[in-house]
Amino acid sequence: MAAKSTTKPGRLGFMLTVPSLLLVLALVILPLGYAVVISMTDFPLVGSYHYVGLANYRTIFHDSQFLHAILLTVVYTAIVTGPIFVVGYGLAMLTRSNRRGSTLLRTMFFLPYIVGLTFESFILYVELQPDSGGVNFLLRILGLTDGSTAWLVHTVPGMVAICVLVVWFSSGLTMVLLLGGMQGVPRELYESAALDGAGRWRTELRITLPLLRQPIALSLILSVIGSFLAFNQFEILTQGGPGTSTTPVVLWIYQVAFTQGLIGKATAGALLLVVAVAAISAGQFILLRDPEANAR
Amino acid sequence: MTVATRPPGPDTLRQRAAAGVSPAGRGPRRGRGIAYATSGVLLSLVFVLPLVWALIQSFEPGTDIAATPSAKDFTRLTFGNYTGLLGSGNDIEHYMLNSFAVALGTALLTAVVATLAGYGFGRFRFRGKGIVFGVILVTVMIPFQAILTPLFIELNDVHLTNSLYGLVLFYVTFNLPFSVFIMRNTFLQIPSEIEEAAFVDGASHWTMLIRVLRPLILPGIATTVLYAFLSSWTEFLGALTFLTSQSKYTLPVELYNLEVGTYGGVNLGYLIAGTVIAMVPCIVLYVSLQRYYVQGLMAGSVKS
Incomplete structure (x- = not known):
């Protein structure tokens, strides 16, 4: 591999990284420390504040809305992670062979990811309207319903819509991440497997999958963390309603901080979220890491 | 067609595979x-x-x-x-301009900062390099959603809330881990012979970066720019939180207000048309530059 020249002044190297370092220190590390302090006060949006120790943490553990938000987030993550991976994997299998049209297919499948959850949520908002929306129109034409489902004002239909949206959006990203790994699999392995008479599924399971450990790990981590931090689609489609039945953790934080003005309490919940996300990343990383990575 | 008396050897298999025939x-x-x-x-x-x-x-x-x-x-x-959205009353072009200014600013600033950092990490040795790199990478573990509240207070104190500049700084910071990672990899892949030759010719570090290395790092920069532009164009929560007066809204926030009827009745036609307007730059950029975006992601997933 390319050797690093030792004649370069280290100081210049450090200076080159200073802008990035400053930004991160100012807008990530500092707020994090500040968050710990704030979470132990009764900081309001406006006005003076007092130190309250761990009172906020005690409060939120008894706050049914917070607990419900956690439950919703976990259930939501559990529901969508599998389909996102499976669909993404299927798309990757379909488009990895560089046949005629596979580049076009990849473009189409990745398009929802590019457009983004935000704008797609607005579209879906219009299409899920009872009686007039495109989704209901389609269902009525297909004879499945009478077209009057009010998707966005009931908990379960709302969650169904959001889950479908997210799978549609995310599977393209999974596809791309897996494609990178798949195209690195040497042809000879497939050939010798075919020689040995292995069927397609077995080949996939025994040969491809193990070699995809890293891309799989990455796509799962991104998918799970993304689901934990979900906000846009929930706020845009259901505003967390009815009531707070479709309010995930980040939306809870936002509402408590900026609608109820209880910044201290919101920040306490937010810090718990940081811990949870860090734990999940670390756990997944350890579980899925390639045992031979260090040998390379 | 040959009569097969034994299984086809590897060469035959390769020929068949190349011809598009399955091994079977x-x-x-x-x-x-x-x-x-x-x-x-x-x-x-x-x-x-x-x-x-x-x-x-x-x-x-x-x-x-x-x-x-x-x-x-x-x-x-x-x-x-569309005619209803443009012009007096709805002014969608104003919000498009806001979004565009923020996205462009984010893309350019991210590219500059990440390229410098990537050069530093990829091509220099200095004490504490691992620590600095680690600090920047740790941002990945700290989602901005979770530090939204202190971030709001902090930016408010320096008058950077309700400011497109503040939003740009925010977006750049959270784009850094990915972008620095990409640029560092880009620099790591450059063979040192090129630099050694340039040094022999008397090039300074800046000449090196700007003239000699530029064509080699352009794909990495393209990936970074594209990614930063698209992610800030579609970002919602940050813009919703930090921008508090309508004149500063970016497209997602304005569309959101159109949806919830902040300005009076809800016109679904405006909402859909506004969303289409907002989606067009994404799609155009992606289709024309997708090579960089997709390759950046694919390469990143394997090297992670």
Whole structure:
């Protein structure tokens, strides 16, 4: 591999990284420390504040809305992670062979990811309207319903819509991440497997999958963390309603901080979220890491 | 056609594979071709249909969209939603400009900062390098959603809330881990002979970066720029939180207000047309530069 020249002044190297370092220190590390302090006060949006120790943490553990938000987030993550991976994997299998049209297919499948959850949520908002929306129109034409489902004002239909949206959006990203790994699999392995008479599924399971450990790990981590931090689609489609039945953790934080003005309490919940996300990343990383990575 | 008396050897297999014939023979190949084409077409329809539908519907008057239809007849197609959005009253072009300014600013600033850092990490040795790199990477573990509250207070104290500049700084910071990672990899892949030759010719570090290395790092920069632009164009929560006066809104926030009826009644036609307007730059950018975006992601996933 390319050797690093030792004649370069280290100081210049450090200076080159200073802008990035400053930004991160100012807008990530500092707020994090500040968050710990704030979470132990009764900081309001406006006005003076007092130190309250761990009172906020005690409060939120008894706050049914917070607990419900956690439950919703976990259930939501559990529901969508599998389909996102499976669909993404299927798309990757379909488009990895560089046949005629596979580049076009990849473009189409990745398009929802590019457009983004935000704008797609607005579209879906219009299409899920009872009686007039495109989704209901389609269902009525297909004879499945009478077209009057009010998707966005009931908990379960709302969650169904959001889950479908997210799978549609995310599977393209999974596809791309897996494609990178798949195209690195040497042809000879497939050939010798075919020689040995292995069927397609077995080949996939025994040969491809193990070699995809890293891309799989990455796509799962991104998918799970993304689901934990979900906000846009929930706020845009259901505003967390009815009531707070479709309010995930980040939306809870936002509402408590900026609608109820209880910044201290919101920040306490937010810090718990940081811990949870860090734990999940670390756990997944350890579980899925390639045992031979260090040998390379 | 040869009569096979023993299994085909590796060379024959390779020839057949290159010719598009499956190792198993010719029969299954045709069937698989049809399966490929059908599933390809069906799936692409499923993936792209909602967006196409939105485009078509954006030409329907808002009243038609909201009307309980006996049929979606698309007979009264008009540009009405678009003309209504532009110009006095709705001013969608104002919000487009805000979004564009923020996205462009984010993309350029991210590219500069990440390239410098990537050069530093990829090509220099200095004490504490690992620590600095680690600090920047740790941002990945700290989602901005979780430090939104202290970030708001902090930016407020320096008058950077309700400011497009503040938003740009925010977006740049959270783009850094990915971008620095990409640029560092880009620099790591440059053979040192090129630099050694340039040094021998008397080049300074700046000349090196700007003249010698530039063509080699351009793909990495393209990936970074594209990624930063698209992520800030579509970002919602940060913009919603930090921008508090309407004149500063970016497209997602303005569309959100259109949806919840902040300005009075809800016009679904405006909402759909506004969303289509907002989606167009994403799609155009992506289609024309997708090589960089997709390759950046694919390469990143394998090296992670």
